Amino acid sequence: MRGLRRWWDDTAGGLPATFWYLWSGLLINRAGAFALLFLSLYLTAARGAPPSLAGLVVGAYGIGGAAGTLLGGVLADRWGRRATLLAAHLVAAGLMATLAFSTHLAVIAALATLVGVAHSMPSPAFVAAIVDVVPEARRSRAFNLQFWAFNLGMAVASLLAGVLAEASFTALFLVDAGATLAAAVVIALKVPETLGRRPALTPRAAVGRRPGLHTALTDRTFLAFVGLTFLLAVLTMQTSTIMPLAMRADGLRPSAYGLVVALGGALIVAGQLFVPRLIEPYRKSTVLAVSTGLMALGFGTLTVADGLPLYLGAAVVWTAGQMLAAPPNAQINADLAPPELRARYQSVFYLTFPAASFVAPALGGLSLEHLGERHWLVVGALGLLAAAGHLLAGPPRESRVAALRAAAAEPVRSAR
Template sequence: MRTWYRSTIGGLPKMYWFLWTGMLINRVGGFVALVLSLYLTSDRGLKPSAAGLVVGLYGIGGIAGVLLGGVLADRWGRRPTLLLAHFGAVVFLAGLAMTTHIPTIAALAALLGLMHAMPGPAFVAAIVDVVPDRDRSRAFNLQFWAFNLGMAAASLIAGLLAEVSFALLFAVDAAGTLVTAVLLLWKVRETKPVAQREAEEPRGGLHTALTDRAFLSFVGLSLLLAVVTLQSSTILPLAITADGLRPTVYGSVVAYAGLLIVAGQLFVPKLIDRWRKGTTLAVANVFLGLGVACVALAADVPGYLLAATVWTVGSMLAAPPNAAVIAELSPEALRGRYQSVFYLIFPAASFIAPAAGGASLEFLGDWHWVICGGLGAVAAVGHLLIQPARERRVHAAAAARRERLEVPVAG
């Protein structure tokens, strides 16, 4: 047990745990997005098409928030960006709790999406700032675990509060966000490296990340992973109901997958500690693709649970090295911007997965799931192919940093 603790949790900086706690509280309280469409249709009387438009505005705000959060994290610093996002979200959540005017609700939804997306790049950049290279895989593994634990709790709380009062739901979400903001204000110092704080403006910008071939190759493969992963939350319900199973079966499958992550994620670092990151990601994509492909053969609850087991193993293996590789490829002065470009894969996948997946399932039937499995295999091969060049770049950058540190200062 002591060995497991040291290899999984022990040795991480205190500042990391403040950030981790903030992310967990924020995720547990961040349940408005889960029930926004239900609130608009059942409480405000909107038709599904109009509700979808408002929820879409929340998503558009999220895209802008990701990019803005990355730029501000590099320019202003991690702490100011986190504080702005969380205190801003409190204001807009309070507004949603008090207004019934539909155009105002739409505007607040877009602004809330902006604020909810802004902290992501800053949180990750701060973790990279304070956690040494050797411990980052463990740190990101724990971050992924906290995210899923928080999502599970948020889903449960959202369902309970939605049955009581949507105004109460907004108020509780605002309270949780405020607790996170106060924790960040009280305990989290600025983590941006001193050299960056003293510089007027880092060399490069978003265009640097958007023209970085090694980085974009990795982002492209991560987008494939995200598109395949999101089949389980966008298209899988259609397959389950097509097999004559009740919608509650889908809920059970999702809950089972979440339980697997919460129970097993903490043991992943010890398992993959000696593996190269690209190799780990290749194995993860194979498991993910194989699990999704198994849906083509599933026709009952055990079959779907087996498929969920396989793809969840892939998700658990992918989380730590995925985040660690992005940290390695990001120049120190542009960490926020690189993280923001990487975070764009999630809204992109949220559009591609249901749009392409729905048409694929309609015209190809069960072959849709086989094709998704093939995409997982393609991504696995891609990670193996780009691994040598990426590792050479990382080693060269590390050598250059050591050389700069060893150069004596004149005078």
């Protein structure tokens, strides 16, 4: 019992109450965010749309997501984290309820685009609020719990979505709207505004800085990290875009693909909470290099995979890499952001995921078609390239973080 209590203290102890309310809002949000998982099926089965048009509508949701990520970052730094989270959740709930009763395909496409905007707006605000309230020494654990909640919520959503879709697509959208509204209620009642007064820029920090997205988009150290994260996201997207095609080519049934995906989700839910203690003694760049190396090994193994056992074994390897990468990835992103531009930096960082969701299937499909199983060698090479990049970029990143901390401490020393 004492050992369990010590483990829990190491994993989640010392985190402020506001973090747990944010965590609860995120979990409720993700557990209810299942309608879009079945959007293409809804369009083809219930609204008679051809597959090509269904693909365009789903793509419109992705375009809206990219716009919403940037908009959420800007608003979270201007309006505040709480205001942005509330606005995004309330708008998303209203749009989902409207979508439940919409029948015209053009209206559904427009609503799907707007839902993409509303669904993506909270991400930068959530992370910025966590950084605002969690002490630096506990942030790695906080981000690990955030990643765990996200995956747990998605696992619940996947189970509920199938049941609701069998019963009624209208119910699917309405329950999604209700869950989004419930998350908004938690935020409204329990989450205070975490954005304090903007810290005054020190002369050293102010030189050459124009506040806004321009700063994040011209920060070379940060953009190098974003580029490496984009490679990691491209690897991660293989499981939902190219791997199903490869498994079908190997004669495996859709149920086999579902088993591989379920195994990855189960590993994350069962093991993610143990990751912070495991990686704590090591430098973040080393952990990220090992994690992307594991992902390279896992996906590279698919070159010789022709049956379900090898796919399951490879999934264990690349899921371990994903689990190791989550806390340091989020921590570095938070460390590199100036406090007054925290949410904007988050929004640029989160653009890597919609970008990867486009690049992975577009180029991956061509690669699989022309290279066959050798496609997985290319994916493995990308992972090794990212691993080497993290080792090379680690020292400059650490120097940059130290400089930002020194600049943040300078006004305090001057006041004293």
